[in-house]
Amino acid sequence: MDEQNPEESVQEWITRARRARELVDRVDLDEVTGHDPQAVEKLAKVTEALGELSEGRNVEYIPGVDEDEAPEMDAEQLRRSEMMTALSDAGLADRLGRVFMHGDTNEMIVIDLIPHRDGLPEFEVCLAPDHSPAEGAHGIFISERGVFAALIPEPVTRHKWRILRSRPFDDFAEMLDTVTRFMNAH
Numbered sequence: 001m002d003e004q005n006p007e008e009s010v011q012e013w014i015t016r017a018r019r020a021r022e023l024v025d026r027v028d029l030d031e032v033t034g035h036d037p038q039a040v041e042k043l044a045k046v047t048e049a050l051g052e053l054s055e056g057r058n059v060e061y062i063p064g065v066d067e068d069e070a071p072e073m074d075a076e077q078l079r080r081s082e083m084m085t086a087l088s089d090a091g092l093a094d095r096l097g098r099v100f101m102h103g104d105t106n107e108m109i110v111i112d113l114i115p116h117r118d119g120l121p122e123f124e125v126c127l128a129p130d131h132s133p134a135e136g137a138h139g140i141f142i143s144e145r146g147v148f149a150a151l152i153p154e155p156v157t158r159h160k161w162r163i164l165r166s167r168p169f170d171d172f173a174e175m176l177d178t179v180t181r182f183m184n185a186h
Contacts, residue, residue, distance in 0.1 A: 016053045023049055026065055038064075080124060083142070086172040087125070092179070095127040099139035102132030103154060111139065119160030120150055129183040133164070140182045147178040149185070 023046045031039035042065055049059045087096065098108040108128035114137055123141040129149075132138035136153040148166035153159045165182065169175040 012056075016056070016058065019059060020050055020053050023059070023062070023065060083125070083172060083175070086176060087127070087179075090176050090179075092127055095129075096125060098128035099126060099137040100128045100130065100132050101137050103135050109137070111137075114152060114156055116157075117161065119152070119162060121148070121163075123148075127179065127183070138164075140179055142175065142179070147175060147182060149182045 027043050027046050028036075028039055032043050045062055045065050049062055049065070052059050084096075087093065095108065097110055097112075099111050099114065101107055101109045111126050120141065121143060123143045125142045127140045127142075129138055129140055132151065134151060134153055136151055136159070137156060138149070138151045141148050141150060146166055146168035149164045150161045151164055152161045165185070167178045167182075169178055
């Protein structure tokens with residue numbers, strides 16, 4: 001028990017005890033005694049997890065015990081996952097979350113290095129193009145409704161983002177076509 005804060009330590013053990021009970025409840029002992037291979041495997045995982053819990057370690061999600069299948073994604077999560085897959089399959093994964101910074105360095109930087117998002121509409125993903133039409137940061141942004149290119153001139157701390165062009169899309173193929181056009185536009 002933690003001598004410094006015994007109340008916290010007791011709460012941790014109660015949490016582990018609840019987790020142990022939850023894990024035991026997930027095992028169907030009738031199936032185990034019937035030698036069902038999946039039930040026996042689940043029992044082995046639970047037994048191992050109970051050992052870890054008794055040693056004071058936390059046991060989070062256990063595949064095949066906590067859920068028989070992977071967690072389901074809602075429609076929005078599924079759409080976003082498909083969008084990210086489409087962008088990665090198009091060879092753009094290394095550009096995700098980045099913008100092109102034109103100036104002394106001429107390099108792709110993480111968008112979070114830009115001190116603000118003033119002037120940018122809501123977006124889900126940004127990608128760095130190969131260039132910027134002016135000194136500052138240039139990015140291609142994807143929202144639910146479309147693709148837009150935006151620029152923030154130097155010094156970025158004194159200016160707002162400006163939308164240079166935008167185009168709606170109906171599917172991921174059209175989205176990728178627009179992203180490619182915007183990336184190659186000069």
